[in-house]
Structure formats: structure tokens, C-alpha cells
Amino acid sequence: MRNNTTVQKIALIGVLTALSLGIYAVEAQIPVSNIGGIKLGLANVVTLCAMMFAGRLAACCVLGIRIVLAAAFYGTFVSFMFSLVGGVLACAVMCLLIGLFDRKQLWVVSVFGAIAHNTGQLIVAAVISGTGSVLSLAPYLAISAILTGILTGLTAQRLWFSPLKRFRITQTRDGK
Amino acid sequence: MKKNLKWAAIFGSVLLVCLGVIIFGQFSHGTTSAEIYVDGKLYKVIDDLERQKFQSLRVETEHGYNIICYELGKIWVSESDCANQTCKKYGKASLVGETIICAPHKLVIKIVGTDYDKADVTT
Structure with missing residues (x-):
């Protein structure tokens, strides 16, 4: 039975990775011309879902594979560094926090993840450009992190409280 | 519900x-x-x-070039040979603190406020 859970988990990771890569690609095509090159970060909905449906490790897998594949398909080394640092920070923060909040407060976890993501990107920007002057973007990025974090968090929350919930993989199911 | 409100x-x-x-x-500057x-x-x-009329500026870096345009309080990157084109996507920057970053070329354009005093001295 345990074996069965592992297979389910791997399948779910595959599906979710494909989904998040697709969302990421579509989002990259939207020609946004606004402050700070702000993105919605819709792919984060999938990361959050993976975290809830299949656990922290699965979420890290989905995020890691998505970042590497996205860089291989569309990106450059610089954009890879941006998404890697942002992604790792966001994932670490969300992994720590998801146990502390219940599912109805998922949007809070998402906001903290978005803040961590933007902080990571700002650090990369400061390191690559060699000036601390990019820090003046911080208030703009904080506002965008809160707004987009709420949006993606509520979307993921909505998916959790929906019929999709039956796809979740729990340790209790394999009779432990 | 209470928790939601607290975090909100x-x-x-x-x-x-x-x-x-x-x-x-x-508003804290001239x-x-x-x-x-x-x-x-x-760099510049x-x-x-x-008060600037439309002008464009070609910046050569060791990694490639950027063409920066500015006009009446706005500044933007109109052309760049960098790979990810994030600088072009940024659009026009006009607010103090806005920063356009072209990471592959290590180019940063930042809008800063100049103090009233300083502006008086130069005019």
C-alpha cells in the first residue's frame, strides 16, 4: 500500500509540474508594462496546491523541476538565477509556515511566500547590478507581493475547498 | 475568521x-x-x-547595448540586445524610487528626487 502512495505522489508531481510550467509559459507571454515588471506569479498556485495535496517535499520537487525546465526552455542564466533564488526562498518560507496555519489561512502563507520571493529577486538584482540602489524598489515590491500573494493564496485555498480535494495524498490512506 | 481579520x-x-x-x-523633493x-x-x-525634451541615449556596456529614451519626466528602455528583455517590458518609469534593471548588462536606471536647496543652487 505504501508503494501505491509513492506512485500516486510521483504521478501527481508530474502532472502538477506540467501544469505549473504551462501556466508559467502563458504568463510570460502577457505583455505587462507596469511598475517593476510585476508578475502575478500564478505558477505559485500550483506550488501551494502541491504542498497541500502531496506534502512539502512534493512542492519542492514541483518548484525545482519547473525552475530548471523553464530556464532551459525560455530563460537565460540571469533569469534562472532570479527565479532560483526567489523560488528557493519562497519555498523555504512556505514550508516553514504551512504547518503553523490552518487551511483557511493559506493566503497568509502565500503572502509570506510572495514577500520572500520578491526579497530574493531584489537581492539577486542588487548582487548582479553591483549597486545597492535597486533597494529603492522595495516598497513597490512589498505592495505587489502582498496583493499578488493574496490573489494566488485565495485561488489555491479555493482549490483546496473544492471537489479536487479528493486527489490529495495522505499518509493515513495507506493504513498507517 | 478572527485570524483572517488579524492578518488582513x-x-x-x-x-x-x-x-x-x-x-x-x-512630494519631498523639487x-x-x-x-x-x-x-x-x-554612468550618467x-x-x-x-523638463527634458524627447531624447534617446545609446549606452554601450561590455555585454551589449541599451537604448534609453527620456521625455517629460519619463524614462524607458526602447531597445536592448539582452536575452530576457525585462528592461523593455518594464515600460516607462516616472515615480521616484522606480528602478529599471537590465540584469544581463548590469545596467540600472533609477529615478531620484533632487532637493529644493540643490535645485536652487544650480539654477
Whole structure:
């Protein structure tokens, strides 16, 4: 039975990775011309879902594979560094926090993840450009992190409280 | 529900503080100028950005070129041979604190406020 859970988990990771890569690609095509090159970060909905449906490790897998594949398909080394640092920070923060909040407060976890993501990107920007002057973007990025974090968090929350919930993989199911 | 409200209040106040910082930044100075950094060093300062007529500027870096345009308080990157084109996607920057970053070329364009005193001395 345990074996069965592992297979389910791997399948779910595959599906979710494909989904998040697709969302990421579509989002990259939207020609946004606004402050700070702000993105919605819709792919984060999938990361959050993976975290809830299949656990922290699965979420890290989905995020890691998505970042590497996205860089291989569309990106450059610089954009890879941006998404890697942002992604790792966001994932670490969300992994720590998801146990502390219940599912109805998922949007809070998402906001903290978005803040961590933007902080990571700002650090990369400061390191690559060699000036601390990019820090003046911080208030703009904080506002965008809160707004987009709420949006993606509520979307993921909505998916959790929906019929999709039956796809979740729990340790209790394999009779432990 | 109570928890939701608590966190909404926390994030709401952070949002307001950030908005306050941005809005305060817009009014606490006389004119704006744009600073262009290449490879961490100040490359050029465009003073009095509001009063500039349309002009374009070609910046050669060791990694490639960027064409920067500015007009009446706005500055933007119109062309670049970098790979990810994030700088072009940024659009027009006009608010103090806005920063356009072209990471592959190590180019940073930042809008800063100039003090009233300083502006008086130069005029």
C-alpha cells in the first residue's frame, strides 16, 4: 500500500509540474508594462496546491523541476538565477509556515511566500547590478507581493475547498 | 475568521506604510533626475527629468547595448540586445524610487528626487 502512495505522489508531481510550467509559459507571454515588471506569479498556485495535496517535499520537487525546465526552455542564466533564488526562498518560507496555519489561512502563507520571493529577486538584482540602489524598489515590491500573494493564496485555498480535494495524498490512506 | 481579520489588518497596515513611503517620496523633493549605473558605477545623471525634451541615449556596456529614451519626466528602455528583455517590458518609469534593471548588462536606471536647496543652487 505504501508503494501505491509513492506512485500516486510521483504521478501527481508530474502532472502538477506540467501544469505549473504551462501556466508559467502563458504568463510570460502577457505583455505587462507596469511598475517593476510585476508578475502575478500564478505558477505559485500550483506550488501551494502541491504542498497541500502531496506534502512539502512534493512542492519542492514541483518548484525545482519547473525552475530548471523553464530556464532551459525560455530563460537565460540571469533569469534562472532570479527565479532560483526567489523560488528557493519562497519555498523555504512556505514550508516553514504551512504547518503553523490552518487551511483557511493559506493566503497568509502565500503572502509570506510572495514577500520572500520578491526579497530574493531584489537581492539577486542588487548582487548582479553591483549597486545597492535597486533597494529603492522595495516598497513597490512589498505592495505587489502582498496583493499578488493574496490573489494566488485565495485561488489555491479555493482549490483546496473544492471537489479536487479528493486527489490529495495522505499518509493515513495507506493504513498507517 | 478572527485570524483572517488579524492578518488582513497586519498586511493592510504594511501596505499603507509602503504606499505612504512612496507617496512621501514623490512630494519631498523639487525635481526628479535619473541616474544611470553601469556595472555598479554611476554612468550618467539626467537632471531635471520633467523638463527634458524627447531624447534617446545609446549606452554601450561590455555585454551589449541599451537604448534609453527620456521625455517629460519619463524614462524607458526602447531597445536592448539582452536575452530576457525585462528592461523593455518594464515600460516607462516616472515615480521616484522606480528602478529599471537590465540584469544581463548590469545596467540600472533609477529615478531620484533632487532637493529644493540643490535645485536652487544650480539654477
